[in-house]
Structure formats: C-alpha cells, structure tokens
Amino acid sequence: MITARLCAPAYELGEYRDSVAELPELLADPRTAAELTSPAAGFDTYRWSDAPVVELMAEAVRRTLGDAGVPGDEVDLVLLATDSLPRDRSAHRDVAELLAEAGLTRATASTLGLMDCATAMAAVGTAASLVRDGSARHVLVVSGDLADHATGGERVVAGGAAIASDAAAAALVSATAAGLPVLGMAHHTSAGTGNGGGARRELASRVAAHRELFARLAARHPLRPEDVHAVLPSNFARNVLEIYLSDVGYGGDKLALGNVGRIAHCLGSDPLINLADRLAEAKSAGVSTTGATDGHLVLLGAGISHLAAVLLGARALPEAPEGAF
Template identity: 25%
Template structure:
C-alpha cells in the first residue's frame, strides 16, 4: 500500500524581528559564552505572533485542505501537536470545537500530541502512516503549532525560536507527494539519567540504520536531509558525523526563520520544493531530535 504525505504547508508568526531584538540578547551571549558571530551560528531573523497556537495551526491547515484533493468531509482523524497546550479542561473542549468549525471537519476524531517536544510532528506522521496501513483510517490531517510564551527563552543555548505552524495530510489516496518508505523514532538507552539536550551519537546512528535497513537505501541515495533549524555548527556536527555530506544538508532556514519547534523539517522541505522542483523518485530524509529522542523518516517524491 502506498501512503503519501500530501499538501504540506506552513505559516510563520506575522511579526519578523532581527536576532539582536531578542530581549537581553547581549547578556545571553555572555551567559552562554558565544561571540556575536551570526554567520557562524546562523543567526538571522525570528518570527513571533500575537495570536495563539490554534490561530496559527488553523491558518496552516486551511492551506493544506485547499491544496489537497482530500476534502474536509473525508478527513477521518486529526492530530494537533504542540510542546505546550495552554488553558484548562473547559478551554480544551473549546479548542476541539474551534478546530472543527474553522476547518469544517465532519467526522475527524481529534487527539493532541505533546511530551515529545520537537519530535511531535514527525511522530504523528509515523503514527498516522501505521493507522492508515492498518486499514482503520484513510485520511489523517496533522497540524503542529507552537509559540514562545516567555520572551526570556526566545534565544537559548542551541537555537533561536520562532512562532510557527505546519500541516499536512497523510493519505492512502493516489496523489502526488512524498511517499513514506521507512520511518522510526526511538529513545535514548538511558533516558532517566542521560543528557538533557546533549548530542547522542549512539541513538542517532541506531535510528538512522533502522530506517535505511528498512528501505535498502544508502546514504548516497538521499538527495537532501531536512533537519532541525538549530545553530548551524550543532546541526552540521550531528548529521555529518552520521556520514552525510554538507551538500546533502538543507540549512538555508537556520538564518531565515530559526528553530520552529517540530515544524522545522516540513518547513524546510516546502521551501526546498519551491526552489527546486523535486524529481520523480528523489529521496529525502527527515531528521529530528529532542533531548533523549530521535526520529528519522525516509520518503521519495512521486508525481
């Protein structure tokens, strides 16, 4: 069965700011021991919104539904991912109603995905693939949205954060898009006492090998690797140590929009596809990590 990621879309916060506008920026440089070298780290702009995460997510999802041949009536499951869902139990009920009404969904069962930080969107796509492959569902809408609620953490020791949302449909329909070839996500061997954000070569290598073995694909077959938009030296070290060349890494958005939580890889793919139309059969790797967590998904473009 061919399962496709269709109608990828994203939105950024409506307010764009240069990196030096981050509150208390100079003191933060001193705290982390960084020189003010934007070309080295990939500092450029960040985006913020005055809206909430559901406004962002709904805007992106509307674009996805408008681009897809799958109508809102045919969406039978919806996943909303975020590192932080604000509000109380009553507000959560209203969030569901807001999504249904805004997107005109009729039968989509809703769930929220969190706790896995910047891997939430990728893990949702992998779960959606398995749910469709089982025959239980046909068309699953996936939305991720995040914003910085406390400006004091806009800049931290690994990334400059942007408010953003992204969305896509995972479907069994025969449509143009990214066919999922193989995907895995996993946890550190020692998640309790292990690092809290440090590099984990064993975990990264293990998940990558599982994905490649599941698809009989070699590193050289992969056209582009779409990674987290964290500081450029950190990303390059993580991925090139696995055997990828600098040429294979798509790093353009590190400076353009910074780290968009779990939306990074899809945003990077959309921008790449706009710049260079993917060729039939071209293979891409989506590569994301969070403290103690890693996910890889191998896809190929199909017309």
C-alpha cells in the same frame, strides 16, 4: 499494501519578525550572541505571535487542504503535535473551533506529545501506519508551538544551539491524494542527552543518538547516505547540525540549512516547513518532483532527548484511481 503519501505541506509563521541579536537573553550574554549570530551558526531573524496557536494552525490547515484538493469533511483523523494548547478544558473548545473552521466535520482529533520537537515526525509516522493498514484514508498532521507555552518563554533553547520561533505547519497523509510516498519512520530516545555531564559527554551522547536513529531507519527500509538526496532537519545552529549529521554521512550539500537564518527554530514544525519550501522552489523552477533526481528525502525532528525521522520517496505519486482504497 496501501501506499501512504505525504501531501501538501504548508505552514504559517508568527506574524512578527525580529532580529535575533536584539533578544534580551542575547543582549545580556554577548558571548552566546556572537556564537549564535555568527555565519557558522547562522541565526538572523525569528518569528513570534500574540495569537493563540490554533489560529496559526488553522491557516496552515486551510492551505494544506486546498493544495491537496481534499475537502475537510473527508478527513478521518487529526493528529495535533503540540505542547502549546491550554492545560485545561479550554483546549477542547479551541480544537473544536479549529475543526469547525476547517470543515473537518467527520474528523476525530487527538494530541501527541512528550517528544519535544520530534513529536511531529512521530505523528507523520503514526498517520502513515493508519493509512497503510486501512484504518483511515486521510489523516491530517498539524504541528505548532508558541515559545511562551512550549519553552516557558525562553528563546535560546536546545542547550544554546537554537533560537525558538512561533509557527504552525500541516500536512495530509493520504491513501489517495497525490504526494510523496512515506517509506518509513524511526524514533529514538536517549537518556544520556540533556542531563549534563559536561560538553564532551553531551556531544558524544547526541552523536550516538543520531547514529542509532539512522541505524533504526535503515533497518526498517534499506538506506545508505548515497540513497538520500537531502535531510530536512530541525533548525538548530548550522555548525551543530553539521557535527551530528556529517558523522552519519549526511553533511555538506545533503543538509537543508537555508531556513536557519530566515525563521530560526520553529520547534516541531521545522521539517514540514523545510519540505514545503523545497517543494515550492521545485514548483517555481518547473520541476514536478522534489527536485531530486534519484534520491530520497529524510525529515528529521530533534528534541532534547528525542529524535524522529521520516523517510520519503523522491518522486510524488499521482492521485490513486477511484476505488483504489
């Protein structure tokens, strides 16, 4: 079977940086402001943009293709994980401009949605399936959202557990380029989350949803918490993530939470941003792997009612020899 590799994750943040504490929503609600900016939750700054989302996407794509060493005209398919494209036919024009600017002359573009901030991880899993079965050699996954479009302009999101930022991210899923092997993907939708019923019921629903997601992931690829070096999640409040993930064995040092304060919740792009930063840190330290010695990585995208996780091998595979595909 062909191995699908996740290659060269890259991102572009909104060009403006502001203090979370200065958000009008939080100035009007001191109690929520104190909770979200406390060390336990960890939010400090967020990013925003007045450019179209495809401009942020184009920068992320440019970096990904350059780092992967794959020409744009060799990409077969582009999967766009976003809720921020225009709602009319102008979206076709914007995407066509994105493809042209990146030199993606052979690629077909399609959008994925309806899973909120879990969509990008579902897109990575879909791309890996297409590569494994030989339908494509290179699939580009591009995520990106602007709060003005994706959340109706709201910055306090996820039931008050996160602060939304504007950003885009990209990664190549490839049969031949060097990258981390994609070992499996699982997703779960819970009708019980995001529907009210009180804080206790909501917490129970979310804990149960995370248990089900990781059970499904382990059913597809044998997996125990001790097999995982790190979970790179959506950037919700640190204390919230600890509740959900400690319950399934992935709390403490296994949780990558460093970007919560630095960039807030970049919606569906968070896991790819966190992976890109992790790989960059490993590279600057002279480490040729992800920094893990004997464990896998899990990318976790979480929306209001949806979860999706991608399991990655700990060590990058080199480029496949010519003729391997």
